[in-house]
Amino acid sequence: MRIAIISRSWFTEIRGGAERYIYEVTKRLIKRGHEVTTISRHNSDLPNRHIAIRSPGVPILTSALTSLLSGILADLGGFDAVIVNGYWAELSPLLLTKPWVVIIHDIGLFRSQWAQEHRVKHFLRRVILRDVVRKAYRIIVPSKLTFEDMRRYLRVDEAKLEFIVEGIDLEKFRPLPRKEDGVFRIFQFGRFAPNKGQDVLIRAFRRVHKRHPNTRLYLIGHLSRDALPYYRHLLSLSKGEEDIIFRIDVSDEELVRYYNQADLCVFPSLGEEGWGLTVAEAFACRVPVICSPIFFQTGVADERRALLSPTDPEGLADKILWAIEHRDTLDDLVSEGYEFAKGLSWDKTVDKIMHVVKDVL
Structure with a gap:
């Protein structure tokens, strides 16, 4: 299957949970033989086709331009499906005319004191997020809290939500001998x-x-x-x-x-x-x-x-x-x-x- 994966940030640069999630998923899709194209503002170290979008250093402009260009490239690329790593103001899926699913890790902005400090940004995030969940074919969430928040704050139909928990590479993250030095x-x-x-x-x-x-x-x-x-x-x-x-x-x-x-x-x-x-x-x-x-x-x-x-x-x-x-x-x-x-x-x-x-x- 020809799959486009959009993730504004990539694990090679931003070592967060949302980035690791999409990175680990991408690795395994490639290994299974899917033709995967990843689109991000960062470089990737994976062997698939990767498009790194370069944009101005102004954070809000960088995010907006990355999302817009990602959506256009994914829509014109002849892909069978698109998977979007959905940050709070990720508007790329709104440009897609082909089937897409979005992974939304949390919507804590509805209760976050830090998110609400920037009123204009907070308003835009809520507007975009509401539009994305309304138009999404399906929404993947990795946690029970996000599942419940989707129902509570955005009134998302439960049938549209898929609760898919994260994984772990148990060959890598495993117990090793520990040193005892009194600390x-x-x-x-x-x-x-x-x-x-x-x-x-x-x-x-x-x-x-x-x-x-x-x-x-x-x-x-x-x-x-x-x-x-x-x-x-x-x-x-x-x-x-x-x-x-x-x-x-x-x-x-x-x-x-x-x-x-x-x-x-x-x-x-x-x-x-x-x-x-x-x-x-x-x-x-x-x-x-x-x-x-x-x-x-x-x-x-x-x-x-x-x-x-x-x-x-x-x-x-x-x-x-x-x-x-x-x-x-x-x-x-x-x-x-x-x-x-x-x-x-x-x-x-x-x-x-x-x-x-x-x-x-």
């Missing part, structure tokens, strides 16, 4: 952004570190230009703390190594989450997990495989301290998380996506 390492993985709650974690860690000086905090993730002011704020919060360590845009090999150095993974996100792939990756590496309520809402976590944390620094510190001081009781939690991760597969994800694609042809 208790706490990791957080995710983009540097206010919704990820890194500032909350730093404040919580300060209290944890006072009681347990052998603790060390690692913050690992992608840093975009838009997030630079927030990143500087994090550096200011951690000033003078040698045991708070930042790492930006690490490779998958480094990522797996970091997971396997972790004694505890903490995900204190405050909103705007799709599913929570990093939570599942921690499960796959047999690491105990503390996460905020949103990951229980998306479906990646539950009380059998993760500790639920408050989203304030004091409450989060209490939960981390409890985990450190009761680490011998976390084995069942780790085992449940690992069993959950073993049931995830990108091949299963692709099977379900292709079933949807064939259904709309």
